[in-house]
Amino acid sequence: MQCEKLFSTRAHQLKSSAIREILKVTANPDVISFAGGLPAPESFPVAQMKAAFDAVLSKEPQAALQYSTTDGYAPLREWVAKRMSSGGANIVPEQVIIVSGSQQALDLIAKVFIDTGDKVLVETPTYLGALQAFSMFQPNYVSIDSDENGLNADAITADVAKDAKFLYALPNFQNPTGRMMSEERRAKLVEKVREHDLLVVEDDPYGELWYESAPPASLLSRMPERVIHMGSFSKVLAPGLRLGYLIAPIEITQKFEQTKQATDLHTSTIAQRVVYEVVKDGFLEEHIPLIRERYKNQAHTMLDALSHHMPSGVKWNQPAGGMFLWLTLPEGLDSERILAQVIKQNVAYVPGTPFYANNPQHNTLRLAFVTVPAEKIQAGIKILGQAFAKL
Amino acid sequence: MQCEKLFSTRAHQLKSSAIREILKVTANPDVISFAGGLPAPESFPVAQMKAAFDAVLSKEPQAALQYSTTDGYAPLREWVAKRMSSGGANIVPEQVIIVSGSQQALDLIAKVFIDTGDKVLVETPTYLGALQAFSMFQPNYVSIDSDENGLNADAITADVAKDAKFLYALPNFQNPTGRMMSEERRAKLVEKVREHDLLVVEDDPYGELWYESAPPASLLSRMPERVIHMGSFSKVLAPGLRLGYLIAPIEITQKFEQTKQATDLHTSTIAQRVVYEVVKDGFLEEHIPLIRERYKNQAHTMLDALSHHMPSGVKWNQPAGGMFLWLTLPEGLDSERILAQVIKQNVAYVPGTPFYANNPQHNTLRLAFVTVPAEKIQAGIKILGQAFAKL
Structure with a gap:
């Protein structure tokens, strides 16, 4: 039968990504890939995980394998609430809902807030996975100017803020850029958000992964009454479990719970118990x-x-944490076209374009560095430097 | 801040269920609950699960804890394809996508097919979880007449079928009624579906749980080109893992994959590998x-x-498999009102109303029987019989 005619508007709009097609070759072990967004598997606490699965399946095996509540395993919610209480935020467990990874958090946020055409504010550039999740619900994106110090709060004028459902922000070591929002910018953002009565989604999978010193206090701790905070166990334990959490004002958490019930009933019972077993004693x-x-x-x-290895004219930032950095080529160069060339020399990265909600800068690209051995980083960057120098 | 004004139309329409509130007391161990939809935990293969987690975390621990592909673990997809190939259906792995439980399958189906106001055909009554998932996307439900032998295909006229996105059907031991669609009705349904060029969603979590003999051949095996088949490991292994699958024509499976990427990236890597480890050798x-x-x-x-114990005038079906049966009280009685009374005597069930997309029959109710010990079944049904007799 002709299935296509039955697809929804959102399904029709889904396109297979040209970049994804190019990057399929990165499965080849000869390719030096700066394209992946994977955490380093050497950092997964395998022994602890194994012991925790064993403990959970020894103590209460039937409960660990049975259906469970939509809002999540109570001891884990309590643990999250306690850990995330700081500054002005006294988080209670009723504000916490356990989700099946951060991507599901984005889906739930979209479901609870976005009607077709609704205004959503995002950074420039922003996390691709968020654009994918939100776009299922066809919002109207407004991109907020950002730089080395993160999102520029001054760009949030009354006109920009008017009728916006929320501002989506990644203050710590943002994917894709690796940028961190400075203390000054955070303070300014809080001011603007209060002034314009905005709701903020703070996505923070990388905040714990700082190199020299912890980032400034979270937006959650500064204005818990207007922040939905997204956290994840993917980067501090292991992503294969698909486990994250949302913290929000209680009336929003209740909507997340009702929505999650319709979306996947609940997150894996055993995964929640295992993660609690691993983290509970520090x-x-x-x-x-x-x-x-x-x-x-x-x-x-x-x-x-x-x-x-980089020729003059190529610029990049110095990340203070996280897994990524952002490279800007001279104006006029197109990182997607260059990718198609360098991939023949077995080097890969992700071009910057898909990370822009509007007006992509084609001369940008993302480099991921945590899974590539040192000698391959040297070799791969050398090849990239030569390729850029030629153009 | 005032969050409510920011909610989407779908979030505004979510109501906390009165029935759910009543049923909260079933957590009390003194309550004899026929309300739950849980499989019997004594049937969970704990030893096999434990051995499988151990094996998976010993063989390839880093791969088992890392991100993985959206379509699912290849050996598990192959296993599903092989197992589900029968009759006219030669299923290839490319048609299979692993999902985070059947509830997610419903969410993905809704996303790929339903625009606001689209026509969706459902049985009378039908699975509540499907109504919850689909309703997020605001379809227009048309209820198809059903009886003891399942969905009545003659009710699918040209007018009813016109512009319908799909028919959602549960041929085997349906939740809530426990009914099984007869061979005759299946044959008739195939005829009608072909005649009106319909797409069918076949939800089949209970098909393997027959008592005396296997149900007639699946709709998938009869017309694989127009069936989306939903399967689950929740009722044959354990629900706490949240693992199921979708089988569909390839162009639909591809849309599911793109949609799932935006929804939760992928299903738990370790859960997929563990289930494959458990099932691979039969x-x-x-x-x-x-x-x-x-x-x-x-x-x-x-x-x-x-x-x-039931007084005359009360009717019920004889399920040939599954976990539920359906009880019909004399006309004029309201099972929801009666629930509020019997719950004071520590007996619970689920009233029939939430299972109807349109025009609920208030004199119906669902009884779940697989988790209640025999003596409690006797005692609980006696209390119900006395309560119904009084009215």
Whole structure:
């Protein structure tokens, strides 16, 4: 039968991505890939995970394998609430809902807030996965100017803020740029958000992965009454479990719960219990510093390689944490076209265009550095430097 | 801040359910609850699960904890394709996508097919979770007449079928009624579906749970080119893992994949590998017969109790498999109002109304019997019989 005619408007608008097609070759082990967004698998606490699965399936196996509540495993919600209470935020467990990874958090946010055509404010550039989740509900994006110090709050004028459903922001080591929003910018943002009565979605999967010093206080801690905070266990434990959380004012959390019930009933019972088993006695306090150290070294290797091999005219930032950095080529160059060339030399990255909600800058690209061995970083960046120099 | 004004139309329409509020007391162990939809936890293969988690985390721990592809773990997709190939259906792995439980399958189907106001055909009554998932996308439901032998295909006239996005059907031991669509009705349905060029969603979580003999061939095996088949590991292994699958014509599966990427990136890597580890050598062939035997005995206990304790005028069906049966009270009685009374005597069920897309029959109710011990089934049904007799 002809199925296509039955598709919804949103399904019709889904296109298979040209970039994704190019990047399919990165599965080849000969390719030096700066394209992936994966955390370093060497950092997964395998022994602890194994012990936790065993403990959970020994203590209460039937409960761990049964259906459970939509809002999540109560001890884990309590743990999250306690851990995330700081500054002006006294988070209670009723504000927390456990989700099946941050991508589901984005889907739930879209469902609860976005009607077709609604205004949504995003950074420039912003996380591609958020654009994909939100776009299912056909919003009207307004891009907020951003730079090295993150989102520029001055760009949020009364006109820009008018009727916006929310502002989506990634203050810490943003995917794709690796940028961190400065203290000054955060303070200014709080001011503007209060002035224009905005709701803010703070997406924070990388905040714990700082290299030298912790980032400034979260937006959640500064104005808990107008922040939906997204957290994840993917970057501090392991992503394969698909586990994250949302923290919001209670009336919003209740809508998330009703919406999640219709979306996937609940998040894996056993995954929630296993993660609680792993974290409950302070394991993250010893584990996260190891990830920080590893990622800091990887970042330094990448930054060294860049300063050695990049021709003049190419610019990049110095990330203070996280897994990514952002490279800007001279105006007029197109990183997507260049990718098609360098991939023949077995080097890959993600072009910047898909990270823009509007008016993409074609001369930008994202480099991920945490899974590539040091000698391959050197070799790969050298090839990129030569390719850019030729153009 | 005032969050409510920011909610989407769909979020505004979400109401907390009065029935759910009443049923909250079923957490109390003194309550004899026929309300739950849970499989019997005694049937969970705990030892096999434990061994599988251990094996998966020993063999390839980093891969099992890492991000993975949206369409699912290739060996599991192959296993599903092979197992589901029968009759006229030669299923290839490219038609299969692994999902985070059947509820997510419903969400993906809704996303790919439903625009606001689109016509969707459903049985009378139908699965509540499907109504919840679809309603997020605001369809226009048309209820198709059903009886003891399942959905009545003659009710699908040209006018009814016109512009329908799909027909949602549960041919085997349907939740809520426990009904099975007869061979004759299936043959007729195939005829009507072809005649009116319809797409069918076949939801089949209970098909393996027959008591005496397997149900007639699936709709998938009869017309694979126009069926989206939903399967689940929740009722044959354990629901807490949240694992199911969708089988569809390839162009539809591709849309599911793109949509799932925006929805939750992928289903738990480790859960997929563990389930594959458990099922790959034929474990289900020895395990499912044990569940069948258990559920058959439970059903007989319930049917015995009903014939002993129900006053005349109360009718129910004889399920040939599954976890539920459907009770019809004399006209004029309201099962929701009666629930509020019997719950004071510590007995609970789910009233029939929420299972109707249109024109609920208030004198119906669902009884779940697989998790209640025999003596409690007797005691609970006796209390219900006395309550109904009084009215």
